[in-house]
Amino acid sequence: MAVYSLSGMVLIFRDTDFLKKNIETNTTIAANLDNSTLGKTLKIRNFKVEKTDGDHVTFKGGTYDKSSGNVKLIKKELPYVLGKMTHLHKAKSSQPLFFLNIFFGLSLFFFVVSSFWMFMPSTSVFKKGMVFTLVGVILTLILLFI
Helix, strand or coil: CHHHHHHHHHHHCCCCCCCCEEEEEEEECCCCCCHHHHHHHHCCCCCCEEEEECCEEEECCEEEECCCCEEEEEEEECCHHHHHHHHHHCCCCCCCCHHHHHHHHHHHHHHHHHHHHCCCCCCHHHHHHHHHHHHHHHHHHHHHHC
16 A cells, blocks of 8 residues: 555656656667657657757757767656556556556455444444545545536
8 A cells, every 4th residue: 555655646746857867868760850750760759849950959858960860868767666666556457467456446445345334333433434424425526526
């Protein structure tokens, strides 16, 4: 639960540079590529050229030299352990350990549902718990639909 909790909190800031470090790579690709081919070759989604200065093309996250084909990419990545934790948190069905996420999700759902049988329905603790549950459901619906 701690791994899921931490990776979930880190994922909240995935659109910022919080905790990320710059990883610089230099590669060489074909020379004299046009902008659309350059984006496809580098496999960059929503590729957009920011500036062209002679043979140097500048885009978000790097530069490309048309004459030599040299590409300098700067990628922002989380530290190794946090990166692995967030990768586990965002697992897809095509990845080998996705069943662990399904098991964990089902376990959490079991804990939620089974908690209703912790107290006898006639006790005041159970009635307060039902009020808290109702308030939680209402707040969840408000968060989802507003």
